[in-house]
Amino acid sequence: MDRADIVIVGAGHGGAQCAxxxxxxGFAGTIMVIGREPEYPYERPPLSKDYFAREKAFERLxxxxxxxxxxxxxxxxxxxxxxxxxxxxxxxxxxxxxxxxYGKLIWATGGDPRRLSCAGAxxxxxxxxRTRADCDALMAEIDAGKREIVVIGGGYIGLEAAAVLSxxxxxxxxxxALPRVLARVAGEELSAFYQQVHRDHGVDLRLDARVDCLExxxxxxxxxxxxxxxxxxxxxVIVGIGIIPAVEPxxxxxxxxxxxxxxxxxxxxSLPDIYAIGDCAAFACDFAGGQVMRVESVQNANDMATCVAxxxxxxxxxxxxxxxxxxxxxxLKLQTAGxxxxxxxxxxxxxxxxxxxxxxxxxxxxxxxxDCVNSVKDYVQGRKLVEAGVRPDIANLADVDTALKAxxxx
Numbered sequence: 549m550d551r552a553d554i555v556i557v558g559a560g561h562g563g564a565q566c567a568x569x570x571x572x573x574g575f576a577g578t579i580m581v582i583g584r585e586p587e588y589p590y591e592r593p594p595l596s597k598d599y600f601a602r603e604k605a606f607e608r609l610x611x612x613x614x615x616x617x618x619x620x621x622x623x624x625x626x627x628x629x630x631x632x633x634x635x636x637x638x639x640x641x642x643x644x645x646x647x648x649x650y651g652k653l654i655w656a657t658g659g660d661p662r663r664l665s666c667a668g669a670x671x672x673x674x675x676x677x678r679t680r681a682d683c684d685a686l687m688a689e690i691d692a693g694k695r696e697i698v699v700i701g702g703g704y705i706g707l708e709a710a711a712v713l714s715x716x717x718x719x720x721x722x723x724x725a726l727p728r729v730l731a732r733v734a735g736e737e738l739s740a741f742y743q744q745v746h747r748d749h750g751v752d753l754r755l756d757a758r759v760d761c762l763e764x765x766x767x768x769x770x771x772x773x774x775x776x777x778x779x780x781x782x783x784x785v786i787v788g789i790g791i792i793p794a795v796e797p798x799x800x801x802x803x804x805x806x807x808x809x810x811x812x813x814x815x816x817x818s819l820p821d822i823y824a825i826g827d828c829a830a831f832a833c834d835f836a837g838g839q840v841m842r843v844e845s846v847q848n849a850n851d852m853a854t855c856v857a858x859x860x861x862x863x864x865x866x867x868x869x870x871x872x873x874x875x876x877x878x879x880l881k882l883q884t885a886g887x888x889x890x891x892x893x894x895x896x897x898x899x900x901x902x903x904x905x906x907x908x909x910x911x912x913x914x915x916x917x918x919d920c921v922n923s924v925k926d927y928v929q930g931r932k933l934v935e936a937g938v939r940p941d942i943a944n945l946a947d948v949d950t951a952l953k954a955x956x957x958x
Contacts, residue, residue: 549623551649552580554860555640557630558656558794559583560592562826562849564611566654567622569857579622580648582640584657585679586627588614593846596677596708597876600687601715606680633801635819654856655798655809655817655824656849659791664700668762673769674785677709686784694783695719698772700759702729704875706788707742711877714749721780722746723757723772735888737907738919741900742877749878793828793842805830808842813866815856825852834868835916835934836889843887845873870935879903883927886917886934895945897926906930913939929953 554570556563559581567579583589590609598604617624625642632641633653640648661676663669673694675686690697695718699706702724713720722729728739746753758775762785772780793808804810804818808830815823815831826849832838851869858865873884880903888909898905904922908915908930915938918930929952933940940955 549578549580550647551578551651552623553577553651554579554654555648555650555652556581556654556656557640558658558826558828559585559587559589559624559626560656560658560826560849561589561611561846562656562658562853563654564589564853565850566656566825566853566857567617567620568612569854570860571620571622573857573861573863575857575861577651580625580650581622582625582628582630582642582648584627584629585681587680588612588617588624588626590680591846592678593874595680595683596705597712599680600677600683600709601712602687609680630797633797633819633822635801635822638821651821652860653822654853655795655822655828656826656853657794658827658849659793659808659844661787662790662792664759664762664787664789666759666761668764668769669787671762671764671769672767673764673783674762674787676787677705678791686786689784690716690718696781696783697721697786698723698780698782698784699786699788700772701786701788701790702726702753702755703732703788703790704730706786707746707877708875709786709788710746710751710753711749714746714751715878719752720750721752721754721772721782723759723774723780724753724755725758727755729753729755733888734919735891735894735907735909737894737896737900738882738921741921744900745878745880791827791844795824795828798822798824810840814859814864815852815867823856825849825856831867833871833887835871836887837911839889841889843871845871847872870931872931880921881924883920883924884917885920885927885931886915888917888919891916895942897946898923898948908933908945915940915945926952929956932956 589611629643661678699722710722760773760775763771795809808828809824811829827844855867875882891909893910895908906920906926909917915933920927
């Protein structure tokens with residue numbers, strides 16, 4: 549095949565969902581999905597949790613089995629990257645030198661793990677946790693007897709990896725450069741709670757921790773040297789410091805974008821017949837006060853994919869899906885509803901000592917987001933508060949005996 553009616557670049561959640569939604573909405577043309585990895589689309593969140601802990605085999609992570617894609621007549625080019633885009637000629641240059649034409653192009657590449665910039669960053673034993681290959685490499689090192697692991701980055705990926713490693717009985721040191729973990733996505737109450745949880749499980753969690761370099765011997769990492777000169781032994785290092793949107797070919801082709809690629813309300817880029825979805829797409833988010841941002845979540849990738857597929861099939865509507873997120877650490881399930889950007893007040897429902905509580909975020913008196921730890925009822929009912937833009941009585945909001953759904957119509 550040297551041309552497809554629809555080419556989807558990226559075989560993650562967004563790319564897979566887009567192909568599925570196109571067929572569900574009656575698209576009968578040719579579809580080609582290009583994926584960098586050799587595997588068919590699979591779920592990413594379990595990599596740092598169930599898969600890494602050996603609780604779920606890789607086959608159970610597949611979004612659909614290979615037979616499904618054949619049945620739906622969705623073609624794949626796996627182990628392949630797009631190196632250049634010609635929007636005028638509607639041609640893609642592939643990593644193997646071939647060209648592929650398209651009618652419409654959907655860019656769903658997500659992002660690449662942000663790497664350390666210090667000396668030693670390229671030593672063997674330094675890992676990201678973004679792909680199956682990343683996890684397999686780290687798992688093999690642990691199987692070989694490595695027991696001293698340093699995790700750099702106190703976001704969700706770093707915390708989830710630390711939780712799994714700690715449960716495996718390994719010696720885990722977690723380094724966060726900021727004064728608290730989850731500083732970019734959560735309030736101080738949630739940060740303090742998870743810091744204590746990890747320390748209670750034996751993780752040596754350090755804040756305001758500045759890495760100077762990684763040390764090694766014979767090309768293999770052996771230690772992390774801190775800015776104050778301390779040397780932390782490390783037989784393996786996990787780097788979880790965010791992602792860089794994988795959009796360079798689009799930007800070189802003239803697409804607008806600074807942090808990722810910019811898209812309009814219909815997920816279109818500034819280039820003709822080219823859409824972008826998922827982690828790499830920056831859009832004006834209604835649930836963040838119209839702030840242009842990228843939303844890194846499976847929900848966002850899937851909902852953007854469905855939005856684009858429906859538009860291509862004639863049902864065009866602006867993208868306005870409700871944002872939600874989750875994280876599993878130890879026996880704790882965190883569910884987040886909404887985006888807390890610009891919050892100026894928080895209200896705690898319950899106490900962190902109970903291991904089940906919710907933090908409600910408000911901006912100018914209006915509920916904009918909730919973090920719910922082992923509190924499914926608050927999460928489900930709290931979504932309605934965010935969607936309705938409720939300005940509740942604070943005393944009622946804080947009262948755990950008052951159901952959040954009772955505040956929606958007040």
